[in-house]
Amino acid sequence: MKYYLLMGTLALTILFQGCVSNKKYKELEAKYADLQQRGRELNQKYQGSQQDLSGSSARVKSLEEQIAAERKNVAALQAALDKCLSSTKQGNVNISKLVDEINSSNKYIQHLVNTKNKSDSLNMVLTNNLTRSLSREELRDVDVQVLKGVVYISLSDNMLYKSGSYEILPKAGETLSKIAKIIKDYRDYDVLIEGNTDNVPISQTNIRNNWDLSALRASSVVQSLQNTYGVDPKRLTAGGRGEYNPLAGNDTEAGKAKNRRTQIIITPKLDQFMELIEKAPEPKKE
Incomplete structure (x- = not known):
């Protein structure tokens, strides 16, 4: 209402600008320009609101379609479940059997995981104990x-040895x-001593080849x-593995030095693994 009143005032001013001062005329002209700008801004906001409303309506429609689809899926699942529950007793027994077998298998898997974790923990303790007891100088020759x-x-x-020999050096003691x-602290483990050499042929009167040398070196450590x-x-x-x-x-030379080694391999006893196998769940008869 104020807008139209002001527009009328401006019109009268134009008609009777001879009766209005120049300063007053310029003020009214500025207000008129401001009103035109505000009108354009309001129109833009209106157009934007219409677009937002249209987008919101589309999103609402999409959500409603998704909800309807999900309700349809739920209804289908419920129907399948009802059919399963209303099946014969034999069917229910088979489902129950399957669930029991799955649970049994899961328990056995967890048992194996726990056993493996225990074994790994013991091995790590063994390794840490050994490493802590070795000096820096010893750690250069022990991995x-x-x-x-x-x-x-x-x-x-x-x-451990002199070059080409299987006699243990005093410094290795x-x-x-x-x-x-x-x-000795871990008496539940078996120990394999394994000799290894590089590929340089051995030339000793009492040692025929690298097979002999690797086996003799392992035997020296065992004894x-x-x-x-x-x-x-x-x-x-x-045991000896020669150069193979x-x-x-x-x-x-660096590669040959790595290959000339004696390994002490510490493993759980075979019966401990067999004990795990015997605990495996037997398949249930129909």
């Missing part, structure tokens, strides 16, 4: 790893004594653990 639940202690030949203590450090020989196995189990290429 300790846990792979798939098995502890591998790798000793370099420089620490302290390291072997620490390893022997760990082995030292038994005779000098009191490890039960029933737990020990000596390399860790690195033999084309460099």
